[in-house]
Amino acid sequence: MKRSLLHALQALSFALLVAATGAVARPALAEAEPLAFATTELPVGVVGLPWEARIETVGGTGPVTLEFPPGEMPVGIHVDGDTLRGTPMEADSFSFVLVARSGEERVAAVFAVRFVDAGTCLTSRLPNAVVGRHYASQVEIAGGALPWTFDAGDLVLGLQVSSSGEISGIPIGETAEPLTLEVRARDREGLESSCTLELLVIAEADLFIEGSGGAGASGGSAGGESNGGSGGSALTGEGGDDDGGCAASATGPSLLAAGLVLARLRRRS
Structure with a gap:
């Protein structure tokens, strides 16, 4: 009986609160993330063979639809839901605009795709x-x-x-x-x-050249950030920032030597 009376009083208190404020308090809705393309690169296609590429997006306020502006569609390619598909008709490199819509939002981006003849070598530069x-x-x-x-x-x-x-x-x-x-x-x-x-x-020694990045210890790392900068790698053929990679290794011994000299001076004094 007491429990029922307590529930009734709580319900009455809530009703009075609603009547006083004129609305029920609701949590604030999170602001929707802006619509954007997540896909940035398209696979190579072969003339005369089926080709497709799924286009991923992020954000938006509802279902996303894709469309080509007039005259932008490569020959033989069409939009099918969230995927570009078709059979390429000619070997060439194409750039085109793709538009995504979600609710009232609209975003456009330029994509590039390469269609080649069968037998075309896709490898030209090998890793170092x-x-x-x-x-x-x-x-x-x-x-x-x-x-x-x-x-x-x-x-x-x-x-x-x-x-x-x-x-x-x-x-x-x-x-x-x-x-x-x-x-x-x-x-x-x-x-x-x-x-x-x-x-x-x-040469292996080139992996340790100062300024070539943080590849020295790992023998093939893409780079390090030992001194607040980003390094590259002689193995991959990419350079690094001047303050990154192996440049930091020269700082450690110098600081250690300075510390030992200071400690000796203090003992003598």
Whole structure:
């Protein structure tokens, strides 16, 4: 009985509060995130073969629809929900505007896509190799009747190419300029392809050059932030900021030496 009376009093108090304020207090709604494209790159397509690319977006206030402005659509490609799909009709590189709508929001972005003929080599620049370290990189060819079979054999400086298109080995000498390599392949139906590749072989000591980044300790890291800056890597061919990477390693010993000198002076005094 007492519990029922308590509930009734609580309900009456709430009713009086509503009558006094004229509304029920509700939590504030979170502000919706602005509509934006999350997808920035599109895959390479092969002329005459089905191609598709899902376009991801973030934010918005409701369902997202995609559309091409008039005249922007590459031949053979159309919008299907959140996906671009179709069969490319010509080999070329295209840039086009894609529009996304969500409720009253509208956002546009420029996309680029490359359509190539079957047998086109998609690999042109190989990752850098390091003298004395095992190296492996795969050559990619577009389309064709899989699998592609490469002319296996020795290349240069201790590297070989396998029948599956993997370039591997342990380089035995560095190069001042990128090497130019030629590899050939044919698909199951006899379609031939030729790839011209560039490869730079560097000395292991180059990984520790000051300013090349934080690759020294790991032997291939993309860079470090040891001294408040971002480093690069000689292994990947990318440079770093002047204050990053190995530059920090020279600061530690200097500070340690200064501390020891100061401690000795204090003892003498």
